[in-house]
Amino acid sequence: MSSIWGKNIQLSIFGETSSEYIGGTLHNFPAGVEINLDKINLGLKLRKGTITFTPIKRVDDRPIIISGVTRGVTNGAPITVLFANPKYQPIDDKKEPPKPSHADYVAMQRFNNAANLDGGGHFSRKLTLPIVFFGMLCTDFLAYKGIEIVSHIKSIGKVEDESFGVDIDPILVERLNSSSFPTISQEARKLMTSLISSIYAIDDSIGGSIETAIVGLDAGLGSPIFDNLESNLASFFFAIPAVKAFEIGYGVNFAHSRGSEVTDSFLIDENGKVRTNNNFNGGMNGGISNGMPIIIKTTLKPLQSTRQLQNTLEFGTNKVVDLELHREHVASLVPRNTIIMTSAAAITLFDAYLGCHGHKHTVLTDEEIEAYRNKAKNKI
Incomplete structure (x- = not known):
């Protein structure tokens, strides 16, 4: 089982839904970075x-x-974090039948019926806890370098929020990063919460999408072909439960566009910086950052753990039987997954940053620390 990710850093994730602890270890994170527990806990x-x-x-x-x-303060050794599991219980011999559209059946086939499938086992969303912990650690480091990462709910069902523009306001970034239901449009938020509430009332669930932006990244981060930044981002994002589609920039809309309609032409802004008039390519060309905001859209499927009657297989006999779940009902995972997408982007970006600039450039300068602290003071 591959639960280790990274080329320049190594992130390992361990634990299961019903295990006593869930946790992770991150290798190669730089020494001398203050742990911002307030940000991590948020x-x-x-x-x-x-x-x-x-x-x-x-x-x-x-x-x-x-x-x-x-x-x-980080000391350069591998960072290991644990989370006590309030749902910990000793494993008994009773095996639950596989839940349709979950990883249960394929895990049984892959691990010869030995996998613990209670609540999803090692495939559970609970294992995103260490991802968020280390993601917040990486966002803090990247903020020292002037790079911000932000996510918002792009859609719930057919209700759509606005998209990030070519220029992303720092005030908007701050607002979205502290919201439990982050949307650009307040009207979209009202419609989305109303829709989720109505879906919950009928014991069903609904999918949606999340848009993530990486702002302040210079051109030149990434590599061509197999180790490009786009493919590395996709690799991590698809490790998040329920993610079924991944797009960069204009994404699938390129399929019905003409080249003349979706060109990002170069210009020089008032500060003498190279940029483009549009951002159809989502901040990357050839798998390398071009200096514009990197825009990512991920689509999440609705949870199939609804209270509707479903068909499944009886363990040991492979007979088709009825299944009715009597557990917590989640109408939509999308609002709670925005911070997970931000974390996934941060970890991926930090890995790429380390690969491009090397360890010596991960040492924070006094000027970077002072600028970051002044910025934090100005927010208060």
């Missing part, structure tokens, strides 16, 4: 969600840092 809170359309109360996820940090 990210974990957003992942958990505050607008859930469910009466179930959720326990806060508290990170337990067991290595790689000394007195609140």
Whole structure:
């Protein structure tokens, strides 16, 4: 089972839905970076969600840092974090039947019926906890370098939010990054919450999409062919449960466009910086950043763990039987997954940054630290 990702960093994820702990280890993160627990805890809170359309109360996820940090500062050793699992229970011999449209059946085939499928096992969304933890750590480092990452809900069902423009306002970035239901348009937010509420009322679920932007990245990050930035981003994003499609820039809309309609022409702005008049290519050409905002759109399928009657296979006999689930009902994962997409982008970008600039450029200068702190003070 491959639960390790990265070329210049190595991120390993471990744990299962019903295991005592869930966690991860990150190798090659630079020393001397202050751990911003406020930012990490905000990210974990957003992942958990505050607008859930469910009466179930959720326990806060508290990170337990067991290595790689000394007195609140990274020390260069591998960083390992654990999360105690409130749903931990000893494994019994009873095996649940595979849930349709989940990883249960394929896991049984892949691991000779030995996989623990309770609640999804190692395929569970719970394993995004360490991804968000390390993602927030990487966003903090990238912020020192003037790079910001932000996500918003692009669509729920057929309700669409506005898209990021060619220029993305820093105030908008700050607002979206602190929201549990981030949308650019307040009208879209109202329509989306109303739709999710109506879907929840009939015990069903609905899919949607998330748009992520990387702002402030210079041209030249990435490599051609197989190690390009686009493919590395796709690799990580598809590791997030429920993601079924990944687009950069204009994405699938290129299929019914003419070349003359979707050209990003060069210009020089008032600061003497090279940029383009449009951003159809989403900030990358040839798998390398071009200096414009990188725009990513991911599509998430609706959860099939609804309370509708479904057909499944009886374990051991392969007979088709009825299945009716009596567990927590989630009408839409999309709002809670925005912070996960931001984290996925941050980890991928940090890996590419390390590969392009090397370890010596991950050492933060006094000027970068001072500029970051002044920026933080101005937000207060």
